[in-house]
Amino acid sequence: MLEMSDEALAVVQRSFDMDVRAESWLGEELLTDAVPISDGSEDRDRSLAVPERITLTVPRRDRGFDWDPGADPAHPLAAFGQQLRIDYGVNLGTHWEWINRGWFVITSSEAEGDTVSVELQGLLTLIDEAKLIAPFQPSSTDTLTSTVRALVEPALTCSFDGALVDRAASSSMQWDSDRMEALGEVASAWAADYRVTEDATLLWELLTDDGDPVLSLTDGVGGTVVRWQAATTRDGAYNAVVSQGEDAVGNQIQGVAYDTDPDSPFMYGGNFNPLPVPYTESSPLLTTVAQCRAAAASTMRRLRRQNARRLGVTMVPHPGLMTGDIVTVTGQGLTNQPCVIETLSLPYSPDEMSLTIRVLA
Numbered sequence: 001m002l003e004m005s006d007e008a009l010a011v012v013q014r015s016f017d018m019d020v021r022a023e024s025w026l027g028e029e030l031l032t033d034a035v036p037i038s039d040g041s042e043d044r045d046r047s048l049a050v051p052e053r054i055t056l057t058v059p060r061r062d063r064g065f066d067w068d069p070g071a072d073p074a075h076p077l078a079a080f081g082q083q084l085r086i087d088y089g090v091n092l093g094t095h096w097e098w099i100n101r102g103w104f105v106i107t108s109s110e111a112e113g114d115t116v117s118v119e120l121q122g123l124l125t126l127i128d129e130a131k132l133i134a135p136f137q138p139s140s141t142d143t144l145t146s147t148v149r150a151l152v153e154p155a156l157t158c159s160f161d162g163a164l165v166d167r168a169a170s171s172s173m174q175w176d177s178d179r180m181e182a183l184g185e186v187a188s189a190w191a192a193d194y195r196v197t198e199d200a201t202l203l204w205e206l207l208t209d210d211g212d213p214v215l216s217l218t219d220g221v222g223g224t225v226v227r228w229q230a231a232t233t234r235d236g237a238y239n240a241v242v243s244q245g246e247d248a249v250g251n252q253i254q255g256v257a258y259d260t261d262p263d264s265p266f267m268y269g270g271n272f273n274p275l276p277v278p279y280t281e282s283s284p285l286l287t288t289v290a291q292c293r294a295a296a297a298s299t300m301r302r303l304r305r306q307n308a309r310r311l312g313v314t315m316v317p318h319p320g321l322m323t324g325d326i327v328t329v330t331g332q333g334l335t336n337q338p339c340v341i342e343t344l345s346l347p348y349s350p351d352e353m354s355l356t357i358r359v360l361a
Contacts, residue, residue: 001214004320008090008097012318017091020348022084024076031076036062040348044323049180052122054104060114068111077109088319099319102198123196126155131177138169144190151179161205170284189285191298207298209340209360211326219331224315226331237307238279239268243296245286255292257300263361309359317353
């Protein structure tokens, strides 16, 4: 969860006055610290390559300024590299507390009538659109850390959690065009996850759903509504992962992880299928059996994100919540059940917030 004072945390548990402000930057130049926002919303979905999408409605004229960017490449709302830093404000009575929601790239702006519609995406857009001009291959001295830096910097500055153990990257690895595909393969082999933080850093950390709950949600309390999401499918459901690699002398190696969670509907040996239903992956970045096993366990956790039981929640907006946060849920037959936020939609006007949360074992 984003940093908030205890006073603000108490206020957002009920109805409150809110506001949104935005700064526009072009490189190191502050173009304006006061983009007027009349409406908008922020959507985040951890399953997407670029998880963040924002839409803003801005008055065409405000305080004597024309907010239609037209063809001006230096306009605060133009889509020529401009980035917005967005803060969500909570009225505490004596003052406003501003919660930084992060930095976002303007992808389009269009004037219609008296308003300008602005579309933004997360900073991973810079990596997703920057295809490799020539095949990328780590050198014999590269590590996973230096490989990641070479793929994304200077577009984004990388930070690595101390729990991640760096190791050599295989020089037999090669990516032809897609930087995001390369990052995903490194993340899988490293049993890691990455995200853009609110201060615009690409943070790499161990893939885990562990953590202390940041909020308790109770169905029917404070306007909160919790409902099961009914859709189920066998598509993309696996009860085993096989991760294959190659050791230093060229022998094929592998590690296997099984879904052994008794609360999982896909548990290996259970009713889903008593035989293995494997997902197989292979990477030259895996050079030991231990690495293969860690990668298999990591991939199993990612697959469970896609197929686990989910709940839909509508509630009073909480500007501190982020995808990946752990919450507890009481209702729909659950009592203080740990869940993780997979998607969220935060309105930038007085309205309900919606979440999709995944039930943890």
